[in-house]
């Protein structure tokens with residue numbers, strides 16, 4: 098049973114949890130911090146995997162990727178943070194099932210252990226935070242919020258080739274499609290690695306993901322390839338390797354890229370997104386006030402939650418500005434205009450900010466067609482603008 102007492106326990110070793118731990122450690126090296134992670138790896142919604150390529154093997158991102166292109170993959174950010182925080186403070190395969198708290202302590206339970214601490218930061222996406230048992234129960238406003246924030250559904254695939262034959266034909270490798278029964282993907286891009294290994298990246302998303310997810314992997318791959326042949330030519334059929342990741346089937350993620358609010362929630366329930374519940378503080382990219390849904394948002398949210406905890410446990414460490422900021426951040430709505438909200442909730446569009454206006458307009462059209470399809474959708478709050 099209970100043996101160890103920690104200052105802060107962080108639930109989740111994604112970018113948000115590790116950023117929180119890193120800031121806490123930086124500001125007060127004496128704090129005892131433990132990170133409990135359900136998966137057997139760090140990085141959460143960022144994962145970089147080595148697959149066969151033209152020059153042997155190379156690494157591609159199967160989760161969060163854009164903003165800055167990171168050689169070797171974005172998962173390295175979490176690996177580096179874990180090193181700095183100390184691997185001994187990160188426990189993998191430790192899914193949190195319950196959090197109990199009173200005026201003095203919080204008790205965090207995993208499938209195999211129980212820990213006592215003074216503060217908890219929960220960084221898992223809202224639909225998974227909702228699965229943890231809380232005692233006493235969380236305020237009903239918080240429950241309504243997490244129960245009405247579904248996660249998107251996206252399958253990401255990488256196909257490697259001997260050469261970037263599309264470039265030789267004067268094509269960018271970028272395909273934007275509308276909904277179709279034959280073509281599983283909605284968008285592809287050139288993903289040739291920095292070492293020069295030719296590849297395409299593509300996304301099967303939203304309604305198409307729910308249609309194609311239940312099919313045999315071989316059938317899905319065949320349909321992807323025949324669509325690539327249709328758009329890029331017969332060379333597309335001669336690939337080296339096809340690899341895909343269905344995030345809905347990934348334990349402790351259950352979907353991607355981000356959870357979204359059902360219409361009306363942002364208006365009525367948004368304070369519950371970040372407002373601490375006793376000793377429990379909320380982080381994760383969904384709670385960011387800027388770049389919500391992105392890797393940057395994950396870092397920002399983790400750091401904000403870390404400052405909240407410091408304000409409680411050791412306020413003398415913080416400047417007056419930081420103390421004031423922790424109070425306002427907890428109740429601030431997402432600080433973006435309507436246009437930015439679309440960008441913030443749609444990584445694929447945001448990745449294209451450098452494309453020409455006409456290309457963006459075409460993509461907006463394709464995405465709005467996709468968003469307005471009946472059935473499960475990824476970004477419902479866009480409809481609420």
Ligand SMILES: Cc1cc2nc3c(=O)[nH]c(=O)nc-3n(C[C@H](O)[C@H](O)[C@H](O)COP(=O)(O)OP(=O)(O)OC[C@H]3O[C@@H](n4cnc5c(N)ncnc54)[C@H](O)[C@@H]3O)c2cc1C
Pocket residue numbers: 108109110111112113114133134135136139140141142143159160161162163164191192193194220221222225226229251253344348349350353354355380381382383390391392393395444448
């Ligand atoms: C396919 C895909 C494409 C994307 N594209 C982009 C992009 O181009 N640009 C961009 O900026 N972002 C992109 N994103 C989003 C980006 O990856 C995320 O915003 C970011 O990684 C979220 O970090 P996080 O720490 O908030 O959450 P997560 O990474 O989800 O971390 C939460 C952690 O909590 C763990 N966990 C969950 N439940 C429990 C539990 N009960 N107990 C213990 N641990 C638990 C999870 O395993 C996970 O490690 C993409 C994501 C995906 C999947």
